[in-house]
Amino acid sequence: xxxxxxxxxxxxxxxxxxxxxxxxxxxxxxxxxxxxxxxxxxxxxxxxxxxxxxxxxxxxxxxxxxxxxxxxxxxxxxxxxxxxxxxxxxxxxxxxxxxxxxxxxxxxxxxxxxxxxxxxxxxxxxxxxxxxxxxxxxxxxxxxxxxxxxxxxxxxxxxxxxxxxxxxxxxxxxxxxxxxxxxxxxxxxxxxxxxxxxxxxxxxxxxxxxxxxxxxxxxxxxxxxxxxxxxxxxxxxxxxxxxxxxxxxxxxxxxxxxxxxxxxxxxxxxx
Ligand code: BTN
Numbered sequence: 045x046x047x048x049x050x051x052x053x054x055x056x057x058x059x060x061x062x063x064x065x066x067x068x069x070x071x072x073x074x075x076x077x078x079x080x081x082x083x084x085x086x087x088x089x090x091x092x093x094x095x096x097x098x099x100x101x102x103x104x105x106x107x108x109x110x111x112x113x114x115x116x117x118x119x120x121x122x123x124x125x126x127x128x129x130x131x132x133x134x135x136x137x138x139x140x141x142x143x144x145x146x147x148x149x150x151x152x153x154x155x156x157x158x159x160x161x162x163x164x165x166x167x168x169x170x171x172x173x174x175x176x177x178x179x180x181x182x183x184x185x186x187x188x189x190x191x192x193x194x195x196x197x198x199x200x201x202x203x204x205x206x207x208x209x210x211x212x213x214x215x216x217x218x219x220x221x222x223x224x225x226x227x228x229x230x231x232x233x234x235x236x237x238x239x240x241x242x243x244x245x246x247x248x249x250x251x252x253x254x255x256x257x258x259x260x261x262x263x264x265x266x267x268x269x270x271x272x273x274x275x276x277x278x279x280x281x282x283x284x285x286x287x288x289x290x291x292x293x294x295x296x297x298x299x300x301x302x303x304x305x306x307x308x309x310x311x312x313x314x315x
Contacts, residue, residue: 051120052076052102053228061233066240072098077119079106081126082182082196094128094184094192098236107198109178110167111305115198118207122217123199123232129243132190133250135183139302140251140288142167142181145195145239147254149177150261152238156231159221162263165281165290165306169199170263174216176200195243197235201226251288259283264290268309271301281306 055074059067078084081099083106088094101124107115117124131138143166150161150169161177162170169177180196200208200217202225208215218226245253259265264281271277271292279294289300 053100053120053232055100057229058100058232058236061230062237066237070096070098070236070240072100072236075099075101077101077103077105080104080108080196081124082108082180082194085126085128085194086182086184088128094194095130096240097128098125099127100125100232108180108196109198110180115178115180116203116207116211117198118204121203121207122201123197123228123235125198125232125236126194126196127236127239127243128192128194130190130192131247133247135191137250138183138191138193140254140286141193141195141246142179143258143284143288144242144246144251144254145179145181145197147257147261148239148242149179149197149199149235151257152235153218155238156234157218157222157226159218161261163258163261164263165284166288166303168263171216171221174214176216176218176221195239197239199231199235201228201231252286255284255286258288264306264308269306270309271304271306273304277301278309 053074055072058074059072078101081101084099085094103119104117104124107117109115146163153159153161164170167179168175177199182194184192200215202219203217265283267281269281277292277294279292282291282293284290285300289302292299292301
């Protein structure tokens with residue numbers, strides 16, 4: 045009963061919120077309920093045809109986070125969005141993609157809502173020590189002439205308290221950051237447009253273009269952290285390198301960590 049609920053996103057209004065130039069290069073579909081917006085795109089036939097396809101859902105029943113975690117996706121409250129993109133670049137060049145997308149989203153939210161988010165390596169968006177969003181990039185494999193990726197973005201926008209109570213780690217939403225309910229159509233338009241522009245730029249210059257912007261928002265910088273693994277690596281986080289690997293000053297000297305999960309060791313800080 046989409047038309048009866050003002051809280052539900054509809055495609056026409058999201059498309060209207062896009063700048064005309066962006067509108068012409070994207071195909072945007074809005075669903076009421078899906079398992080996972082990433083899966084809707086993954087199941088599409090013909091990877092190259094994914095390029096510029098955007099799937100947004102009002103609710104996800106199987107929303108996925110990194111490392112097999114569940115992504116809390118109640119109806120009509122937040123932004124659950126996936127974009128398909130085809131890159132004519134090597135797999136190596138895609139290493140910093142999820143970090144770059146984090147920077148693109150954070151910059152858009154600053155411009156659109158005036159909220160300054162931080163970026164927690166590798167893929168989390170934070171506000172005041174609490175997680176506000178996350179990015180799940182899935183590479184769909186090799187193809188003649190490049191690779192297609194599905195970029196999933198989950199943003200807590202107007203999270204209902206009851207739904208949020210099921211999230212195991214400290215979380216927040218844009219409504220709390222702004223102090224008022226956030227218009228999700230305008231937000232979706234701004235974020236989708238910013239990411240679409242940013243991905244076109246990424247195809248030219250890779251993560252290098254976002255490196256400085258990412259480091260300005262680095263949540264872990266200077267903190268005492270541990271990276272899970274066998275063995276775990278402990279040390280002080282000191283930024284990311286040009287490929288998006290986390291730099292950690294450890295007992296063994298500076299190491300660059302390409303993947304994993306970082307937890308903050310400081311008492312009172314969120315991990
Ligand atoms: C994380 O922080 O672990 C990543 C969360 C990514 C969630 C988004 S919501 C839209 C897209 N569909 C999914 O199932 N996951 C991503």
